[in-house]
Amino acid sequence: MSEIKILHLFSRLLSLYGEYGNIAILEKTLTDKGHSVTVERTESLPQDLSGYNLVYTGAGTEDDIIAAAQRLGDSGRDYLAKGGLWLATGNSVALLGGEIEYNGRVEKGLGALDFTTAMSREKRWLGDVLTTAENLFSTQIIGYVNTSSVYEGIECPLFELSLGNDLGNDKKSGADGIFKDGIIATQLTGPLLVKNPAVLGYVYEKLTGEALEIDENNPIRLAYNNALAQLTKRITE
Numbered sequence: 001m002s003e004i005k006i007l008h009l010f011s012r013l014l015s016l017y018g019e020y021g022n023i024a025i026l027e028k029t030l031t032d033k034g035h036s037v038t039v040e041r042t043e044s045l046p047q048d049l050s051g052y053n054l055v056y057t058g059a060g061t062e063d064d065i066i067a068a069a070q071r072l073g074d075s076g077r078d079y080l081a082k083g084g085l086w087l088a089t090g091n092s093v094a095l096l097g098g099e100i101e102y103n104g105r106v107e108k109g110l111g112a113l114d115f116t117t118a119m120s121r122e123k124r125w126l127g128d129v130l131t132t133a134e135n136l137f138s139t140q141i142i143g144y145v146n147t148s149s150v151y152e153g154i155e156c157p158l159f160e161l162s163l164g165n166d167l168g169n170d171k172k173s174g175a176d177g178i179f180k181d182g183i184i185a186t187q188l189t190g191p192l193l194v195k196n197p198a199v200l201g202y203v204y205e206k207l208t209g210e211a212l213e214i215d216e217n218n219p220i221r222l223a224y225n226n227a228l229a230q231l232t233k234r235i236t237e
Contacts (some may be wrong), residue, residue: 003036007052011041019058022192024234044071049079069107076110081204088185114154129164130231137198156180
């Protein structure tokens with residue numbers, strides 16, 4: 001079995017909306033399947049990421065996103081350039097881009113991709129979302145968006161939203177998230193891997209090279225099916 005090393009970056013700083021659940025369920029799933037898992041939690045980006053199979057960042061307040069950006073170095077770009085895997089949820093998407101503007105100041109992000117983020121003090125966008133099935137996971141993905149961030153210049157979105165399509169990256173189109181060069185990023189919170197067995201299975205397979213079978217009677221799948229039915233009903237009403 002594989003030995004998996006995961007970095008939960010800014011695990012205390014960026015910890016809104018139960019995002020720790022993404023790493024908790026991933027670690028449990030890997031362990032239950034017989035894999036050896038080490039999760040390291042840190043509040044700054046290590047200078048050497050070469051030993052990690054996955055880096056994860058979750059959602060935080062606007063001030064905390066700025067604080068996190070100030071702790072970024074060059075190792076994240078090097079890690080991704082060498083084939084690393086980075087999962088970002090909520091407004092930590094901003095950390096992967098270039099400039100982050102908030103409250104009259106501009107902070108630099110990781111610069112792994114060329115997009116910008118503007119975080120508002122006056123406006124929030126929030127609501128349940130449901131994606132189309134035409135995506136990396138070949139199924140509809142569910143979640144919740146609660147953000148002040150507007151992203152411009154993302155050319156490789158992860159999803160198209162069918163419910164909440166005014167909550168996408170630029171708050172104009174229904175495109176959400178990023179999928180490029182080892183980056184899987186989305187504004188969706190919930191937490192994402194707990195709510196969506198297909199996303200959990202995809203990340204599991206990327207880490208282990210094995211397909212993950214989740215039984216139809218598994219509580220995760222049952223909860224997903226129920227939420228999917230409820231959100232689909234809202235579209236058709």
